[in-house]
Amino acid sequence: MHSSQQSCPFCAGSMITDPQFFVGRREELDFITSRLVNTQPTSINVVGERRIGKSSLLYHFFQTYEQRVQGAGKNPGNYVVVYLSLQAAQCRQETSFYQAVAQALINRPVVQGNPALATPLQAGTLDRNGFSTAIEEWQAQNVLPVLCLDKFEELLGKPDQFTDEFYDNLRSLMDRNALMLVIASYRNLDVYKRKYRFLSSFFNLGQVLPVAGITEIEATDLIRLPENKIPGATAALSSERQQLGLAWGGRHPLLLQLAGLWLWEAQKQNRPDEWARQKFELEAQRVPHSGVTMRRLSRPMRLLLWLPMKLGRMARFVGDKLDDTSNLIAGTVILIVAILVTLKIVPFEELLQRIKDALGG
Template identity: 35%
Template sequence: MPNPFFYGGRVNPEQFVGRRAELQRIFAGLEVAHTGQLQSFSVVGPRRIGKSALLFYITNKFAAYLMQPALYRIGYIELQDANCRTLGGMLEIILKQLGVGQLSGKKTPLVEFQDAIIELKARGVFPVVCLDEFEELTAHPDQFKPDLYDSWRYLINQEAITFITASKSPLIDLAQDRGPTSPFFNVFSHLPLGELTDDEARELIARGAECDRPFTSTEQSDALLLADKHPYKLQLVSSLLYQAKADNRVVDWAELRREFVTQLQSVGLEADMGRTLKQVGRPTKEGEPTESVTRRARFRTFSSVFAFALYALAIALMIYSRNAPNEQQWVVIIAAVFVLVGIVLTLISFGVIPINDSERTV
């Protein structure tokens, strides 16, 4: 079985997890297309947060969300593609993705594109264009001039097309950096993309329990502590954990943490050093992971408090025994038991007695 986790690029739609709120909002905006109220979205978020994966998933799985998917043509365009470096090249790629065909060259590329989209509308088809890495357009004003955005705004006004864009900065900011702003940039619903929810992060990690090298519950918890809810970090730590479990090898968490940090730095992301160094279970001399530090700390705190309570009860019983009119031997025995249990709990709270086998030294 291949590694079920992938962090090297855009996630395959079959491996896509989460983004329920964002998908619900986008498809709710597309579902009203038959009323003529087309809604465009601008997905904005930092690098490696999953913008490309979201747009690619929408392109490939829209039929599962829309009531009448046959009415839609949804195309995904990666604007870093060399074929999208010119206006004609980009418009032709869009038309191919929408199943329209190629530019004939009889008119200017922009006029041909506009006519093709209007023709789709006349046939009752709703084209949705997903533009990934929108910065590539505004960064090349010599190729993508205001006429392009004016034409697209015209098509939006004609309720003939809708756009879903992905960028690191809001579209209005990208446009203002290049001079006067076209009205095109004012029609988008802003959709910020951040980390996954708690449930979505756990769902992603839990996939490791169903693979051929199943993750234990402790391994899932420690991986989640290391990566938090960032989708790229979750895919990365899960992939590294899967690789470490190859051939029944024992997981060396110290080595896994080092590789995790190195991989993050190679793509310009930072690791939360508090999580990386403190919260994830350390390896023993055999390299086995321990229970999470947080869980052990809570148990030791409880042991310390309970030991104090037992000492107090033992003292109270001894005072009662001395003041009792008759000798109370059973009281002394109970007090002694309380003291012994309190001593054991005190040793646990100070770490002298290990909580589990993974804390024992050899």
């Protein structure tokens, strides 16, 4: 059963803020929760390509952390989690960053009702020392502030405003278990450390949480929205269109949302599936690494681009975490050398040396 009269449950292009329509990421949410409730909280770098769902993940954790902490057997009152997008205008300078963090913390009801937490954050203009002092007073109250910082590249791209000393101070608070960060970025922080020539140990941050596609079960749950999310609700799409949505979107959350959106529009307007497919592919081309643009290429050309990229990414996993351009170069070298070995032109020992040279370069 499905209903063409219900509102569209698919959200394509913006952060999901309604927890009723957030689907999946159970492993990622459990990962963040476990690092939060450890005896020594561990900060996390959430890494994933653009539009893969990092913002929605951080925001949903912010919305649901109290239930998750309680489910882990801990007292939610010992934690205050806030979400902050660093694209906001008030985060362009160091002091304004501290003010934005302080205001986000003060806005939480548990802080408003506790002067011992609110007062240290209201001491006029917060500078680096003032912010550290306030956080240390929270630690004396046995309360851990957890900052979910989205779009962290916005800070990293301003090394004249956010210096090594700024990052050193954050690292000091983290090392003393007075502060936990959950940072979302496109690449691992050590990539930015090299790019902007930072020296701070901050960039050896806790643990990395890679965010990619969702699981097959989660993808099925998403395309069946709002079923299982709203009591008594049925899937917005027919069974046939659910299967189309899964075929088009795969396990990429945004592509699934786009597929669901246009299939729902086609269902509502009594249009053919081909109309929905064209609309979907037009928008899906703007999704990074979605594969839609690559599908338009010939099969040999797709293989020529895809295989070196995959090999290069394997090299990054083993070695130096190269960027995509380097992935393509390293992967191409590996592929060519492998072909030479297969044709018995290059000995296997030389293959290993060539791969080592590619990764070292």
